[in-house]
Amino acid sequence: MTGENALELNNVTKKYEGFCLQNIDLKLPAGCIMGLIGENGAGKSTTMKLLTGAARPDEGQICVLGVDNRTREFDAVKNQIGVVLDEARYSDYLTPKQVNRMMKGIYENWDEKQFVEYLKKFDLPVDKKLKDFSRGMKMKFGIAAALSHEAKLLLLDEATSGLDPVARDEIVDIFYEFTREEDHSILISSHIVSDLEKLCDYIAFLHKGKLYFCEEKDALKEKYGILSCTKEMFESLDREAVAGYRTSPYGMEVLVEREKVPSSFSLSPAGIEDIMVYMVRGEQTQA
Numbered sequence: 001m002t003g004e005n006a007l008e009l010n011n012v013t014k015k016y017e018g019f020c021l022q023n024i025d026l027k028l029p030a031g032c033i034m035g036l037i038g039e040n041g042a043g044k045s046t047t048m049k050l051l052t053g054a055a056r057p058d059e060g061q062i063c064v065l066g067v068d069n070r071t072r073e074f075d076a077v078k079n080q081i082g083v084v085l086d087e088a089r090y091s092d093y094l095t096p097k098q099v100n101r102m103m104k105g106i107y108e109n110w111d112e113k114q115f116v117e118y119l120k121k122f123d124l125p126v127d128k129k130l131k132d133f134s135r136g137m138k139m140k141f142g143i144a145a146a147l148s149h150e151a152k153l154l155l156l157d158e159a160t161s162g163l164d165p166v167a168r169d170e171i172v173d174i175f176y177e178f179t180r181e182e183d184h185s186i187l188i189s190s191h192i193v194s195d196l197e198k199l200c201d202y203i204a205f206l207h208k209g210k211l212y213f214c215e216e217k218d219a220l221k222e223k224y225g226i227l228s229c230t231k232e233m234f235e236s237l238d239r240e241a242v243a244g245y246r247t248s249p250y251g252m253e254v255l256v257e258r259e260k261v262p263s264s265f266s267l268s269p270a271g272i273e274d275i276m277v278y279m280v281r282g283e284q285t286q287a
Contacts, residue, residue: 006153019209021046026214030182032179033188033201034214035188038207038276052083064153082146082151092131095127099145122144138162156187160190193273202214220272223257233252242256244279
């Protein structure tokens with residue numbers, strides 16, 4: 001594994017009763033932001049837990065910031081990882097002031113001044129118990145903590161969920177600022193695909209434990225287009241060009257690979273959400 005990648009998952013498999021994350025190969029180049037998309041139960045949170053070491057893979061190897069996360073060396077690397085999970089990471093009975101004192105003993109590079117500045121920026125009270133915070137306030141608090149110990153990598157599981165559009169936009173700007181440092185990287189999962197489309201350099205798509213693709217966002221949008229056509233026109237298409245399709249009383253909409261259809265066809269742009277929905281919910285052609 002190389003130091004040029006912030007994250008590498010090589011042939012990673014994790015089995016639970018009723019679910020299996022299968023043979024995941026994924027690389028996040030240093031200095032980039034990757035969005036992890038997929039419906040509920042696709043394996044996004046499992047992937048995050050594997051990366052932090054909270055769960056162990058049954059097969060494969062995981063490297064974080066150049067270190068195998070099953071080794072003792074990974075303990076030192078944890079100081080450089082900021083984590084915001086969808087589930088609570090701090091006791092609801094603590095206040096931000098108490099968490100600040102606790103974090104001083106956990107992280108060698110804890111920056112109390114920066115933490116307090118983020119609390120002010122997010123308009124979060126220092127003496128109020130976390131149990132009295134709204135979901136949005138808890139997310140902002142988690143992000144403030146993750147950004148306050150000189151992290152080089154952020155692992156963010158649904159970090160913008162529960163936030164209103166103005167707050168989400170503010171958080172996105174903070175993430176942009178974070179990755180201005182060339183060795184700073186982010187892996188973020190979200191159901192709000194529009195946020196990821198705006199923010200990310202790479203998109204990884206999980207569905208039922210399988211990785212459908214992990215590609216540059218701009219390359220994906222250039223690769224696919226949506227063709228509105230008749231059933232007769234659809235029948236004439238090269239089946240290898242079709243990634244998914246939908247039928248309606250008015251005709252068909254088909255997600256196609258641009259290079260595999262005639263250039264004379266008029267195609268509409270396909271956003272990341274379009275690509276995800278057509279691949280999952282659209283009908284698939286038979287080989």
